[in-house]
Amino acid sequence: MKVGVLALQGAFAAHSSVLEQLGVATTEVRLAEQLADVDALVLPGGESTTISMIAQRTGLWDPLNAFVRSGRPVLGTCAGLILLAAEVLDGRSDQTSLGALDVSVRRNAFGRQLASFEMDVPVVGLDEPFHAVCIRAPAVERLGDGVEVLAEVDGHPALVRQGAMMGAIFHPELADDPRLHELFLAG
Amino acid sequence: MSDTPVHETGTRLVKRGLAEMLKGGVIMDVVNAEQAKIAEDAGACAVMALERVPADIRVDGGVARMSDPEMIQGIQAAVSIPVMAKARIGHFVEAQILQALDVDYVDESEVLSPADEAHHIDKWAFDVPFVCGATNLGEALRRISEGACMIRSKGEAGTGNIVEAVRHLRSILGDIRKVGQADSAELFDWAKRLQAPLPLVQEIAETGKLPVPLFCAGGIATPADAALAMQLGAEAVFVGSGIFKSTDPAPRARAIVEATTNFNDAQILAKVSSGLGAPMTGIGMDDLDLKLADRGW
Numbered sequence A: 001m002k003v004g005v006l007a008l009q010g011a012f013a014a015h016s017s018v019l020e021q022l023g024v025a026t027t028e029v030r031l032a033e034q035l036a037d038v039d040a041l042v043l044p045g046g047e048s049t050t051i052s053m054i055a056q057r058t059g060l061w062d063p064l065n066a067f068v069r070s071g072r073p074v075l076g077t078c079a080g081l082i083l084l085a086a087e088v089l090d091g092r093s094d095q096t097s098l099g100a101l102d103v104s105v106r107r108n109a110f111g112r113q114l115a116s117f118e119m120d121v122p123v124v125g126l127d128e129p130f131h132a133v134c135i136r137a138p139a140v141e142r143l144g145d146g147v148e149v150l151a152e153v154d155g156h157p158a159l160v161r162q163g164a165m166m167g168a169i170f171h172p173e174l175a176d177d178p179r180l181h182e183l184f185l186a187g
Numbered sequence B: 001m002s003d004t005p006v007h008e009t010g011t012r013l014v015k016r017g018l019a020e021m022l023k024g025g026v027i028m029d030v031v032n033a034e035q036a037k038i039a040e041d042a043g044a045c046a047v048m049a050l051e052r053v054p055a056d057i058r059v060d061g062g063v064a065r066m067s068d069p070e071m072i073q074g075i076q077a078a079v080s081i082p083v084m085a086k087a088r089i090g091h092f093v094e095a096q097i098l099q100a101l102d103v104d105y106v107d108e109s110e111v112l113s114p115a116d117e118a119h120h121i122d123k124w125a126f127d128v129p130f131v132c133g134a135t136n137l138g139e140a141l142r143r144i145s146e147g148a149c150m151i152r153s154k155g156e157a158g159t160g161n162i163v164e165a166v167r168h169l170r171s172i173l174g175d176i177r178k179v180g181q182a183d184s185a186e187l188f189d190w191a192k193r194l195q196a197p198l199p200l201v202q203e204i205a206e207t208g209k210l211p212v213p214l215f216c217a218g219g220i221a222t223p224a225d226a227a228l229a230m231q232l233g234a235e236a237v238f239v240g241s242g243i244f245k246s247t248d249p250a251p252r253a254r255a256i257v258e259a260t261t262n263f264n265d266a267q268i269l270a271k272v273s274s275g276l277g278a279p280m281t282g283i284g285m286d287d288l289d290l291k292l293a294d295r296g297w
Helices: A012-021 A048-057 A061-068 A079-084 A179-185 B012-022 B033-042 B054-060 B069-078 B092-100 B137-145 B163-181 B184-194 B198-207 B223-232 B249-261 B266-272
Strands: A002-006 A025-029 A040-043 A074-077 A085-089 A101-106 A117-121 A130-134 A139-143 A148-153 A156-162 A165-168 B026-030 B046-049 B083-088 B105-109 B130-134 B150-153 B237-239
Touching: A002 A012, A012 A025, A012 A040, A012 A179, A040 A079, A048 A061, A048 A079, A048 B249, A074 A079, A079 A085, A079 A101, A079 A165, A101 A156, A101 A165, A117 A148, A117 B012, A130 A148, A130 B012, A139 A156, A165 A179, B012 B150, B026 B033, B026 B249, B033 B046, B033 B069, B033 B249, B046 B069, B069 B083, B083 B092, B092 B105, B130 B137, B137 B150, B137 B163, B137 B184, B137 B198, B150 B163, B163 B184, B163 B198, B163 B223, B184 B198, B223 B237, B223 B249, B223 B266, B237 B249, B249 B266
Parallel strands: A002 A025, A002 A040, A040 A074, A074 A165, A085 A101, B026 B046, B026 B237, B046 B083, B083 B105, B105 B130, B130 B150
Antiparallel strands: A101 A139, A117 A130, A148 A156, A156 A165
8 A cells, every 4th residue: 555645835744754654655746647556645734725726737636636536545634624625714715625525614713823732632433532733723614414523623523534535624743643644544 | 521621822842833834835035915915826835024025134234123013914914824024133022022913933033133142032932933043053953942943044145145055954964964973972072062952962863853844044046946955955945035036026936836846856847947037136155245144143
């Protein structure tokens, strides 16, 4: 199994590092051809506007769109969740998303950096709570049918799953804890 | 759940976390909301709000200070990406004001006129994260020991000349490699020579990298400059005068963003470097009257 990590901008190296700790082969994805032979994909945190703009300018957008609709496992964290979402609130007027995950996500919903936080949250499927690091985090404001909530922050969805797709408002790659990546790889 | 969960804010992890999110990106200097929009449209991952770009600070002379809060708020209103702003070295009240303005990062910057000739800001006292410049590993570790959550090479701001940034990146990364080869007894000597805290030197010997992200600043004027910094080992780039002192800022800004993402792909670098108009003129180091990188202790 080889996991691609979208490496246009953001915390891609931290994701690769966690996956490699788990003994999983990873590859950085910047160009369409690099998507061809990966079995699963991580869309990391970073600036969602930057990532989507670069993907569109470099011709990666359509292949990404096809990948996230192919039924293969996809994990989107923070900006990656925004990229996956069906609807983006408080985005740029021209901001596009892949729309594969049936949720509405509000960008920077908690505020600017001073409101960034960390806290332990219980996660469905994990015995012990997971340490959620939220950086200028988005919020999930609407859930489509078939979207399951695996964790909450302040009573709102923080980790969601739809088929083989997972989306988190927080950064499991910063928690020094591989359990969420394991959960993702287990499908 | 037994306890009501609490949001822990302003922690080391949260402050360093935002720097993680900026990796692989371009942070652009802007002096007004219009430039901030151009930067965001080009794909900047953050903007640095300041009242004059370094090239103009050089020409104008005088004391360079924190920007007018009204200007910073105008930029915050204009874009949705993180907004950073500069405080003078040691000027902790400017930093308090920037924190009150809810900026996302404070740059305690040698580009502004220093306010204290011995002390940098105690950055642990703040919830807002700080980036600081460094010319070598010792300086980087002193800033980290004061609480900086991101280090950038100083380079020589406002010159459009990459030579100093290359010198600083090579010095920092070269010494990290050497510390990695040292035995435990030699680390004491390294700490003494670097004038840096021993525990940080020991940490570098163990991990082989700085405990915070290392970005490049100071003199980037072309897509090739950005890619050079990234290939040398910088994790993201700051571009100051290089964009808005060029003849055609928007396409150059876009090209530098693409070059930073695809820094290892010469075909793409060739493509994005084409037809950008004239870069900023630039200054040779022998013609410099004032070396900003010497500020900081």
